[in-house]
Amino acid sequence: MFGRMKDAMTDAAETLRRAFAGLTVVEVVPEPFAFACHGAASLAAETREGLQPPVTGCAEMRLLRNAVEGKALAPLRAELRAEAGWARWGAEAEVVRMTPLAGGQVARLAVPPLPRKAQVLGRLEPPARPLPRRLSEPLPKPDVRRMAPGLRLVEAQAGLDVMLAIAVPIRGEDIQHLPKGMWMRYSLQLVRGTGENVRNLEVIGLFRLPRKGVADLRHDPGQSRILVRLEASALRSPRAPFILARRKDDGSLLSCFVEDA
Amino acid sequence: MADPIKLAYFMAVKEGASYLGGLLVTDTSGIPLDFRYTEPITPTRLQSILYGKSLEPHLKEEVIQKTLLKELKTPPDLFILSATELAGGWSGDAKYPVLAVQKSQEAPLAKVGDAFRAGPRELLLQLAEGAAPLRVMFAASVDAVAQEQAVVKLLEAGYHMDLAEPLERVTAALQSLVVQGS
Numbered sequence: 263m264f265g266r267m268k269d270a271m272t273d274a275a276e277t278l279r280r281a282f283a284g285l286t287v288v289e290v291v292p293e294p295f296a297f298a299c300h301g302a303a304s305l306a307a308e309t310r311e312g313l314q315p316p317v318t319g320c321a322e323m324r325l326l327r328n329a330v331e332g333k334a335l336a337p338l339r340a341e342l343r344a345e346a347g348w349a350r351w352g353a354e355a356e357v358v359r360m361t362p363l364a365g366g367q368v369a370r371l372a373v374p375p376l377p378r379k380a381q382v383l384g385r386l387e388p389p390a391r392p393l394p395r396r397l398s399e400p401l402p403k404p405d406v407r408r409m410a411p412g413l414r415l416v417e418a419q420a421g422l423d424v425m426l427a428i429a430v431p432i433r434g435e436d437i438q439h440l441p442k443g444m445w446m447r448y449s450l451q452l453v454r455g456t457g458e459n460v461r462n463l464e465v466i467g468l469f470r471l472p473r474k475g476v477a478d479l480r481h482d483p484g485q486s487r488i489l490v491r492l493e494a495s496a497l498r499s500p501r502a503p504f505i506l507a508r509r510k511d512d513g514s515l516l517s518c519f520v521e522d523a
Numbered sequence: 524m525a526d527p528i529k530l531a532y533f534m535a536v537k538e539g540a541s542y543l544g545g546l547l548v549t550d551t552s553g554i555p556l557d558f559r560y561t562e563p564i565t566p567t568r569l570q571s572i573l574y575g576k577s578l579e580p581h582l583k584e585e586v587i588q589k590t591l592l593k594e595l596k597t598p599p600d601l602f603i604l605s606a607t608e609l610a611g612g613w614s615g616d617a618k619y620p621v622l623a624v625q626k627s628q629e630a631p632l633a634k635v636g637d638a639f640r641a642g643p644r645e646l647l648l649q650l651a652e653g654a655a656p657l658r659v660m661f662a663a664s665v666d667a668v669a670q671e672q673a674v675v676k677l678l679e680a681g682y683h684m685d686l687a688e689p690l691e692r693v694t695a696a697l698q699s700l701v702v703q704g705s
Contacts, residue, residue, distance in 0.1 A: 424696050
């Protein structure tokens with residue numbers, strides 16, 4: 263690798279040597295050293311009023327020369343300065359002396375206050391302002407009407423006949439809890455009253471019913487009760503034990519009032 | 524001989540747009556001794572708007588209930604309401620124990636006559652063998668002593684009748700009255 267680089271360097275040196283081999287030497291009389299001094303205008307601050315922007319300039323602003331913003335700004339003047347060229351290249355130096363900065367004029371810029379209220383633009387005025395008119399005749403006063411919100415008093419009605427139209431359920435007494443002597447007495451009266459053999463009778467229940475005024479009677483076996491429809495006379499009638507039994511041979515119902523013990 | 528126990532059953536119902544109530548007095552067999560009812564009251568639209576939600580309680584408690592209570596010539600031994608009526612409040616007289624009865628789904632108590640106190644104003648009462656106990660709720664005006672006395676009467680009446688059934692009869696009677704009137 264180093265061998266290749268060495269060959270390349272040798273080729274380059276040979277090339278340069280051949281290129282400059284035929285050059286003639288020209289004597290150039292150097293120009294006398296001239297003290298060139300270019301003055302520069304002193305910087306100064308320009309006083310402007312209000313919120314006008316400071317003057318700045320740049321090359322790019324030329325493009326905006328015709329624009330509103332561009333007109334407000336001072337254009338930047340550029341000068342093309344030619345140099346002596348290659349003749350002075352490396353032989354002399356050009357010294358540019360600049361004058362020190364001079365004190366500028368100082369001015370106080372008063373900042374105007376911001377507007378307190380923004381101006382509304384583009385508000386449309388109504389085509390015509392309505393004129394208020396006064397109604398000469400007042401509206402008639404409404405009449406006040408009184409309506410008592412209270413609910414009317416009701417009267418109670420006697421409705422026992424309505425209630426008697428509904429069957430009354432009578433629950434049977436527990437025969438097992440009756441005294442044995444009393445139950446034997448009831449059984450004897452049942453046999454006498456129905457004329458049926460006691461062995462052919464199955465007692466369904468013992469109920470206390472009015473002796474009179476029972477208009478209808480139905481057995482409700484599901485709840486061990488009877489449903490009776492009563493007449494008004496039943497309300498004043500004394501209650502008596504009532505035995506309901508079923509005949510075993512044909513299943514027909516038998517009943518009778520028995521004497522209370 | 525002690526006077527027979529009288530039970531008063533009160534029920535107020537709303538049928539359509541009309542309100543009416545009934546008061547049934549029975550003996551311990553459930554046989555009716557007296558029945559009073561009020562005429563159906565149909566509030567106007569204006570009254571319904573002005574009274575708002577207080578219309579129904581006002582009608583039931585202030586108008587119907589008080590009208591029917593005036594008709595009671597002798598105070599009953601027990602004044603029985605539905606559980607709904609009792610929950611709505613009782614503003615009537617406290618001369619007699621006011622209570623509500625309701626069939627329960629509870630398991631039967633040990634024996635007939637047993638009572639299980641479920642609260643200061645509520646108890647379960649075993650009235651029939653093997654049946655679910657009856658739930659009894661007393662009004663706030665019934666003190667503990669009056670409750671005990673009422674329980675004795677409930678047990679006596681409950682031996683002969685279904686204590687909750689007459690309320691169904693009152694409802695049926697009121698409904699038939701509305702049908703007749705319309």
